[in-house]
Amino acid sequence: MSVLLTAGLVLSVNAAYAQGPGEAPNSNAASAFDNKIIKKISADNMYNTIALLSKEPRTAGTPGELKGAQYIKGQFEKYGYETELQPFAFYDVVRTNVSGVLEIGGQDLKPYVFSGSFSGEVTAEVVNAGKAILGTVPDAVKGKIALVERGDNTFVDKVKNVIEKGAVGVILYNNTGTANNVGVADPGQNIPAVTVTRAQGTTLAEQLKSGPVTAHLKVTGSGYKVGTSYNVIAKMKPNKNKDTGQIVMVGAHHDSVPGGPGANDDASGVSAVLELARVMGNMPIDTELRFVTFGSEEKGLLGSYHYASTLSDTEADKIVAHFQMDMIGSKDAGGDNKANGLIMYTIDGKKNLVTDLASAAGVRTAMGEAVPYGQLGRSDHQPFHELGIPAALFIHSPLEPWYHTPADTIDKIDKNKLQETAEIVGAAVY
Ligand SMILES: [Zn+2]
Structure with a gap:
């Protein structure tokens, strides 16, 4: 079953x-x-x-x-x-020696890599995209890494909605608890996508209010075949x-x-x-x-x-x-x-x-x-x-x-x- x-x-x-x-x-x-x-x-x-x-x-x-x-x-x-x-x-999901790096201000947040996430490396500014509900994603995510909160729609839809607006990466943060091991991307969603804890995500969202934040996001060993x-x-x-x-x-x-x-x-x-x-x-x-x-x-x-x-x-x-x-x-x-x-x-x-x-x-x-x-x-x-x-x-x-x-x-x-x-x-x- x-x-x-x-x-x-x-x-x-x-x-x-x-x-x-x-x-x-x-x-x-x-x-x-x-x-x-x-x-x-x-x-x-x-x-x-x-x-x-x-x-x-x-x-x-x-x-x-x-x-x-x-x-x-x-x-x-x-x-x-x-x-x-x-x-x-x-x-079929590939997950072989999978590793995810998310460096912000010289610190690695050690994120979870989405099941099926594209393997890739980007350095870009982070833009808060809310829950990435269709029709609510800001144009400002174009060429940027989207910070997205879990909830109200599927992981796959969140990634889809920010890709459509030109985002180059996804940082999802959990909507509850202390875990980060969630997230699924579909084949063809060709940007790296990772998850951090709720505490890490809300801290990052606060930081963004006081000025631009740049992140280095790297995913290896993950994807589809x-x-x-x-x-x-x-x-x-x-x-x-x-x-x-x-x-x-x-x-x-x-x-x-x-x-x-x-x-x-x-x-x-x-x-x-x-x-x-x-x-x-x-x-x-x-x-x-x-x-x-x-x-x-x-x-x-x-x-x-x-x-x-x-x-x-x-x-x-x-x-x-x-x-x-x-x-x-x-x-x-x-x-x-x-x-x-x-x-x-x-x-x-x-x-x-x-x-x-x-x-x-x-x-x-x-x-x-x-x-x-x-x-x-x-x-x-x-x-x-x-x-x-x-x-x-x-x-x-x-x-x-x-x-x-x-x-x-x-x-x-x-x-x-x-x-x-x-x-x-x-x-x-x-
Ligand atoms: Zn079964």
Whole structure:
């Protein structure tokens, strides 16, 4: 799950659970099939997949990601799917031996360098640009270094607004506390940008009131490079004589955060995608099954957005459901919540075809519970929702303490949670 999109920080759970088992469509046929499918799902297989994938980080754009993606592709092929490794380019932050110097009056303020800041060196006067809200930046910043206060708009917008007025550098100061480690610049924002503490910033703003101040600003080791990440796509076409013309999708993300082995986030989801692909590989179907693992989820859902952008309108119209599994196997997630902490999140917080089917599947599988639903983005169900496709994220809430740390390792994985989630999604997909 990504931290980059914060729109969904509200972890609300809808108290009204989705439809019960009695209302499930074709419940007898579904049960017969469930039994067939469920008996084949193996938590041991999933566990082994996680162990293999979590041997090293799979950060987007690194050899670790490509190795993982190639393994996943190989498994899909083995199970008889038409597969594709779909590359896409993305801007990747460079932060190698990064250093920032901000000298004013012979003293270095030791600033924090913005994530993605352009590397460069300027000596110029400092001009107070307030919060650099669009339309309020003074013309006087032209050729000067803009002093900017945090708050009310994004870091990227602040840099954009002062660049448009001709500034040659940015000194951001915090709006609270004593920290300075914030700030993000976009690719193409080609001026150095650094952050100082609130105390340093307000002192500098005071100094400016009594006369010109010159600063020497130097950033090295920072910027952007173009990286390559991958989606892995597997398709199983239905029997030609029995084709509903519809597509059901099941997804997870295979990339991890830098330095994190990503056992739960999200090798666990990938392991369930592969296991469902395996057990459904030889199944007679009347609807296309499409399994996808996305790259660069942790960079801001880049892989799923790229994949969604490659779908024609006709193809998108055929997709009737997207099931996203992200972090479905942690021993330490879920607390004492209902359904062992498993929850389905939709972008709008409303139930849809995916949540209805899976909630009913929860009741008739081993878990024996209707899976609750709530509202959250931050994973790859988002671009599908934006295309009007019923989509939901399957995850345990609350998250484990190891989330996005090097401690997200195989020993924290619970086979029972893997089994339950794969059963529910598998039964719902059918
Ligand atoms: Zn994550």
